[in-house]
Amino acid sequence: MESSSHSSKEEIAKTEEEWSKKAWEILSKVRENSPLIxxxxNLVSMDLVANTLLAVGASPAMIISSQEIPDFTPQVNALYVNVGTLSSSLLPAINSAAQIAGKFRIPWVFDPVAAGSSGFRLRACLDLLLLKPTVVRGNGSEIIALSRASCGTTKGADSLHESKDALEAAKSLAQATGAVVAVTGAVDIVTDGKQVIGAHNGVQMMQKITATGCSVTALIAAFVAVDPSHPFEATAAALSVFGIAGELGMQAAKGPGSLRVNLIDSLYGLDQASIHHHAKISLLS
Incomplete structure (x- = not known):
């Protein structure tokens, strides 16, 4: 399951219609192949993460024990790592799983939650970057903290920066690590260090639901699992699909609680026409 962290300019410079076709193609592969993720x-996000993956047809496995990882991780199609409720007891399991993913060329996706909020957390995140994640997905503040390798003013898992504020940091981080870097916000940004894609789907109320960021990162892992040679495209497609589900779910939502339910239903029911009409992915640079 070898992955490549860079796509050619010709691959990236798609029209909006071509991007929507690609998003549908990858979602269809997830539904057909049911990749094991x-x-x-983190403890807060497990429920929504699992239900997001199930809604699109993937198979989630919440295996976190150091004793199980050597036997289990080599069998998966992708690994998703989130450090939201990081602890010294969990960190060895995370490192072990990431190392095994690298050894077996299994794509893995990293969510560096609140990376700059403490020295312990920042060091753990920087060490994980050395294990070569396929994709890093964070908010603006998290990506800036990783790029600068420094702690700073924080609101925990919430961002103090817009995604566009972190564009140069994202490019730098992608160049330094070889990973595709995604920065989520009002506009979701994806970069390989050279080219930059913007995914313009989603609704603001999704920020009022715990674990939507965690869940879209898990969705990226599912998309990369079925298209490991094109992580850039898979990441952009996943962000757009999740955002479209939020837009459709918002149509009947009365608030964050009903939107959460509608989001899962919308992911489950997404069809090609919905993606074609709603996908908004474009080349930024």
């Missing part, structure tokens, strides 16, 4: 995620 190991999720080492």
């Amino acid at each position: 190991q999720c080492i995620t």
Whole structure:
């Protein structure tokens, strides 16, 4: 399951219609192949992460034990790592799973939650970057903290920066690590260090639902699992699909609680026409 962290300019410079076709193609592959996604995620997000993956047809596995990882991780199609509720007891399991993913060329996706909020957390995140994640997905503040390798003013898992504020940091981080870097916000940004894509889907109320960021990162892992040679495209497609589901779910939502339910239903029911009409992915640079 070898992955490549860079796509050619010709591959990236698609029209909006071509991007919508690509998004539908990858979502269809997820539904057909039901990739096994190991999720080492935070305690707050497990439910929504698992239900997001199930809604699109993937198979989530919340295997976090150091004793199980050597036997289990080599069998997965992708690994998703989230450090939201990081602890010294969990960190060895995370490192072990990431190392095994690298050894077996299994794509893995990293969510560096609140990376700059403490020295312990920042060091753990920087060490994980050395294990070569396929994709890094964070908010603006998290990506800036990783790029600068420094702690700073924080609101925990919430961002103090817009995604566009972190564009140069994202490019720098992608160049330094070889990973595709995604920055989520009002406009979701994806870069390989050279080219930059913007995904313009989603609704603001999704920020009022715990674990939507965690869940879209898990969705990226599922998309990369079925298209490991094109992580850039898979990441952009996943962000757009999740955002479209939020837009459709918002049509009947009365608030964050009903939107959460509608989001899962919309992911489950997405069809080609919905993606074609709603996908908004464009080349930024």
